[in-house]
Amino acid sequence: MTPGIVRGACACGRVRYEATLPSKWVGHCHCGNCRRSHGAGVVTYAGFEADQVRFVEGESELTEYRTDTDATRRFCRHCGSTISYAGPRWATELHLAVANLLDPLDREPTGHAYADRAPDWCPILDELARFGGETGVEPL
Numbered sequence: 001m002t003p004g005i006v007r008g009a010c011a012c013g014r015v016r017y018e019a020t021l022p023s024k025w026v027g028h029c030h031c032g033n034c035r036r037s038h039g040a041g042v043v044t045y046a047g048f049e050a051d052q053v054r055f056v057e058g059e060s061e062l063t064e065y066r067t068d069t070d071a072t073r074r075f076c077r078h079c080g081s082t083i084s085y086a087g088p089r090w091a092t093e094l095h096l097a098v099a100n101l102l103d104p105l106d107r108e109p110t111g112h113a114y115a116d117r118a119p120d121w122c123p124i125l126d127e128l129a130r131f132g133g134e135t136g137v138e139p140l
Contacts, residue, residue: 008097008101014061015059019046028044031114042122045085115140
């Protein structure tokens with residue numbers, strides 16, 4: 001591990017990347033788009049400025065999906081691991097799926113986006129800040 005760098009990889013290892021710390025934020029998302037894309041009740045992302053992320057191997061193995069909200073999800077074309085999310089609301093940021101990071105981050109999650117959309121079968125059980133509404137980041 002290099003100080004100030006977190007490494008990440010997809011499940012099959014074809015895609016490898018590094019992100020230079022500090023991260024901007026870490027949080028959980030409960031929107032339906034994230035849940036369906038990851039096949040999970042909640043997804044944890046770390047936000048970085050896009051120029052802090054560098055693909056060191058296999059960037060050509062990534063494919064993209066453009067969502068109905070004009071966001072771009074990038075994932076490995078071989079194993080399907082979601083690597084990143086970028087959306088028009090965060091024009092300079094790249095959000096990395098924390099589950100694919102190989103090293104510890106510089107911060108813990110601080111809140112839940114779209115908490116009002118968390119499914120009953122995956123309730124929020126912690127005391128972190130909760131946000132929701134149309135934008136997903138309005139205080140609840």
